[in-house]
Amino acid sequence: MTRKLNADTLERAESADRGDTRPATPLGTFREGDEIHFRTPVSAWGYVHARGESVVLTADMIAQSINRLGESWLDRADGPDARIGRGPWPTDEHGEPLPTWEYGSAEWELARQRASAEAWTEPNYTTRRAKLDAVERRFGPMPTSWSHRSSGNARAVEQQQRERAESGVQYRAESTSSDGSR
Numbered sequence: 188m189t190r191k192l193n194a195d196t197l198e199r200a201e202s203a204d205r206g207d208t209r210p211a212t213p214l215g216t217f218r219e220g221d222e223i224h225f226r227t228p229v230s231a232w233g234y235v236h237a238r239g240e241s242v243v244l245t246a247d248m249i250a251q252s253i254n255r256l257g258e259s260w261l262d263r264a265d266g267p268d269a270r271i272g273r274g275p276w277p278t279d280e281h282g283e284p285l286p287t288w289e290y291g292s293a294e295w296e297l298a299r300q301r302a303s304a305e306a307w308t309e310p311n312y313t314t315r316r317a318k319l320d321a322v323e324r325r326f327g328p329m330p331t332s333w334s335h336r337s338s339g340n341a342r343a344v345e346q347q348q349r350e351r352a353e354s355g356v357q358y359r360a361e362s363t364s365s366d367g368s369r
Contacts, residue, residue, distance in 0.1 A: 210246040212259035217273075219246045223261075224276045226269065231260075238294075239287025241275045290327055299326040 211218040224241040232248055242248075244261075252259040264271045277285050288294035299322065306318035 210249050212249055212261045213253065213257055214259070214262040216259075216262045217244055217249065219244055219249060222274055223271045224274065225271055229270055237287070238289075239276045239284070286325075291330070295326065299329065302326065 207218065209219040217223065220243060222241055222243050225236045225238055227238055229236050232251060236242065249259065249261070252261045254260070261271070263269075276287070279285055286295075286298065288298050302322045302325070303319065306315060306322055309315035309318055
């Protein structure tokens with residue numbers, strides 16, 4: 188199998204030729220002392236590393252990443268769509284780390300709830316409204332219960348309700364007394 192080498196990998200290979208003696212992955216993609224970050228949760232080196240976590244590679248970590256064929260999963264894991272990235276977790280234009288949550292995830296919902304709760308503690312209406320608007324800009328809109336109506340579960344509930352209505356069976360909560368009251 189042929190692997191297309193990008194400019195960064197070629198530069199690292201050339202640095203190895205110039206005498207960089209730090210332990211490296213077989214293709215030279217990463218060397219001891221390089222920092223990587225995880226774009227998705229990854230189980231490696233006895234831990235599950237969370238999205239956004241960064242680690243500095245050691246010689247032992249590199250050695251543990253190599254399989255019986257002499258290949259390292261680190262060599263295959265680098266790239267724009269990969270599970271890991273080079274360097275620390277990216278930052279925005281102000282130097283703040285980008286959020287590690289993804290829209291709609293449990294982490295996103297928890298972070299959004301915390302930010303919203305913090306904004307609601309502001310006693311001044313104008314300041315509170317500005318903080319709530321900032322939460323909306325950062326996290327996006329909160330899904331409503333109506334946004335989940337297209338799920339298969341909603342259709343199943345509607346089908347059950349139709350079948351109950353057609354069967355004529357009245358359930359205790361639906362039954363009425365002889366005078367029409369419940």
